[in-house]
Amino acid sequence: xxxxxxxxxxxxxxxxxxxxxxxxxxxxxxQQGKKVEILDGDIVRQHLTRDLGFSKADRDENIYRxxxxxxxxxxxxxxxxxxxxxxxxxxxxxxxEMIGRNFLExxxxxxxxxCEARDVKGLYKKARAGEIxxxxxxxxxxxxxxxxxxxxxxxxETIEESVRKxxxxxxxxxxxxxxxxLR
Amino acid sequence: xxxxxxxxxxxxxxxxxxxxxxxxxxxxxxQQGKKVEILDGDIVRQHLTRDLGFSKADRDENIYRxxxxxxxxxxxxxxxxxxxxxxxxxxxxxxxEMIGRNFLExxxxxxxxxCEARDVKGLYKKARAGEIxxxxxxxxxxxxxxxxxxxxxxxxETIEESVRKxxxxxxxxxxxxxxxxLR
Numbered sequence: 001x002x003x004x005x006x007x008x009x010x011x012x013x014x015x016x017x018x019x020x021x022x023x024x025x026x027x028x029x030x031q032q033g034k035k036v037e038i039l040d041g042d043i044v045r046q047h048l049t050r051d052l053g054f055s056k057a058d059r060d061e062n063i064y065r066x067x068x069x070x071x072x073x074x075x076x077x078x079x080x081x082x083x084x085x086x087x088x089x090x091x092x093x094x095x096x097e098m099i100g101r102n103f104l105e106x107x108x109x110x111x112x113x114x115c116e117a118r119d120v121k122g123l124y125k126k127a128r129a130g131e132i133x134x135x136x137x138x139x140x141x142x143x144x145x146x147x148x149x150x151x152x153x154x155x156x157e158t159i160e161e162s163v164r165k166x167x168x169x170x171x172x173x174x175x176x177x178x179x180x181x182l183r
Numbered sequence: 184x185x186x187x188x189x190x191x192x193x194x195x196x197x198x199x200x201x202x203x204x205x206x207x208x209x210x211x212x213x214q215q216g217k218k219v220e221i222l223d224g225d226i227v228r229q230h231l232t233r234d235l236g237f238s239k240a241d242r243d244e245n246i247y248r249x250x251x252x253x254x255x256x257x258x259x260x261x262x263x264x265x266x267x268x269x270x271x272x273x274x275x276x277x278x279x280e281m282i283g284r285n286f287l288e289x290x291x292x293x294x295x296x297x298c299e300a301r302d303v304k305g306l307y308k309k310a311r312a313g314e315i316x317x318x319x320x321x322x323x324x325x326x327x328x329x330x331x332x333x334x335x336x337x338x339x340e341t342i343e344e345s346v347r348k349x350x351x352x353x354x355x356x357x358x359x360x361x362x363x364x365l366r
Contacts, residue, residue, distance in 0.1 A: 035259045047251045051234055051244075061234075068230045069252055076218045078259045 005035070005074040006170060007099050011086045011145060012108030013137045014123055015115035017154040017162065018083035021108060024163045026081050029170075034079045039066050041084030054134035060091040067095030074102055079170075087136050089143040104173065106166060107148035110155045112137045188218070188257040189353060190282050194269045194328060195291035196320045197306055198298035200337040200345065201266035204291060207346045209264050212353075217262045222249050224267030237317035243274040250278030257285055270319050272326040287356065289349060290331035293338045295320045 008025065010018040019040055026036045041062075045052070048065050052058040063086050070080040086092050096103045115137070116124040127135035134140045145151075150169045152162035191208065193201040202223055209219045224245075228235070231248050235241040246269050253263040269275050279286045298320065299307040310318035317323045328334075333352045335345035 037255055037259065048231065048248055065231055069255065072220055072252065072256060073259065076220065076256065076259060076261045 003077045004102060005076065005078040005080060006102045006104060006173070007070045007074045007080045007082065008104050008106055008166065008170070009070075009086070009092065009095065010081070010083045010106050010108050011092060011148075013110065013112060013115045013142055014085060014135075015118045015120050016108040016110040017152070017159065018085075018108045020159055021106075021152065021154075021162050021166065022081040022083040024159060025166050026079075028163065028167055029079050035077060036079045036081065037073055038081045038083065039070060041066070041082075041086075044069075044084070054140065056088065059086075060088060063088070063091040063095060067098055070095070071099050074099055085136050085142070087140065087142045089145065092145070102173075104149040104169065105145055106169075107145045107151045108162075109144070109151055109153050114155045186260045187285060188259065188261040188263060189285045189287060189356070190253045190257045190263045190265065190278075191287050191289055191349065191353070192253075192269070192275065192278065193264065193266045193289050193291050194275060194331075196293065196295060196298045196325055197268060197318075198301045198303050199291040199293040200335070200342065201268075201291045203342055204289075204335065204337075204345050204349065205264040205266040207342060208349050209262075211346065211350055212262050218260060219262045219264065220256055221264045221266065222253060224249070224265075224269075227252075227267070237323065239271065242269075243271060246271070246274040246278060250281055253278070254282050257282055268319050268325070270323065270325045272328065275328070285356075287332040287352065288328055289352075290328045290334045291345075292327070292334055292336050297338045 010022050012018050022038055026038050029036045044066050045062065049062045052062050063084065066082055066084060070082055073080045092105060096105065119125055123132060123135065124138065126132045127138040136142050150165060152165060154162060193205050195201050205221055209221050212219045227249050232245045235245050246267065249265055249267060253265055256263045275288060279288065302308055306315060306318065307321065309315045310321040319325050333348060335348060337345060
């Protein structure tokens with residue numbers, strides 16, 4: 001039987017902790033001998049979507065392309081960790097439908113004020129100054145997941161706690177699948 | 184040890200036989216228990232590159248994106264079969280550099296006159312009538328590989344012969360890698 005992969009889709013505001021959590025989760029999974037690919041929004045834009053801007057249509061297209069690649073990897077046994085703001089609920093839903101039950105939506109949730117106070121990349125400052133337009137949370141919308149598979153409140157829990165929750169969810173889902181197969 | 188994948192890159196004129204050969208090779212590999220993904224130029228354009236046209240820049244971008252996805256799959260143990268005209272030598276070379284030694288360029292070679300006489304999709308007729316512009320071989324260039332890993336002369340050999348040659352090449356390369364690893 002071919003091992004199945006998973007797609008862990010980390011959505012949330014810039015600075016919420018998507019990249020950090022996905023990288024730590026990836027390290028753990030690699031140590032467990034899993035095949036892992038991290039598709040980080042910023043990096044993917046260089047390879048697959050450099051033509052795209054930040055309108056809704058372009059953001060959605062960005063998400064579909066990442067979703068398509070995640071789908072191909074996932075069905076070949078890879079654990080795909082996607083770290084992308086992915087602000088629109090309908091685009092995330094479309095990707096969920098494409099990938100199916102092995103898609104897990106993880107809401108990396110930190111209030112805007114906290115993300116802005118961190119401002120790791122200095123982007124919020126630029127957005128407030130009007131140097132960056134269409135910045136999610138400032139002058140572009142973010143639609144929070146209404147029913148995510150997991151929520152990490154990164155303003156209240158440590159990175160280690162978030163990472164452990166993700167790994168537990170994954171173990172649970174992988175185990176459930178196993179049970180179903182064994183019946 | 185993680186099993187390595189390969190990227191078999193089928194390049195050639197429209198109607199030369201890229202899709203047919205790649206599908207047959209894919210069936211054989213699946214029967215051998217390999218993980219297989221076929222990235223067909225026409226299909227990929229729907230998912231990854233629908234924004235792109237047929238200028239050199241757009242064709243090159245199309246090839247890079249397919250190459251990037253092939254790279255991700257290939258390094259996770261998947262046999263990736265790419266069937267895309269990929270008319271420009273420098274774009275193919277760039278993909279070879281990205282993927283490395285597991286990239287195999289297969290020149291599916293049939294003279295233009297033969298491809299045009301077959302005209303499976305009726306595209307040559309439209310191109311000759313000027314209904315399609317930038318059609319490779321008619322009013323857009325094709326740069327043949329100067330040193331492909333394999334050439335299939337589909338005007339002189341049967342599909343079965345071509346498929347067997349591809350599988351033999353693959354067995355040889357996979358075997359060589361094995362030998363090197365065993366030393």
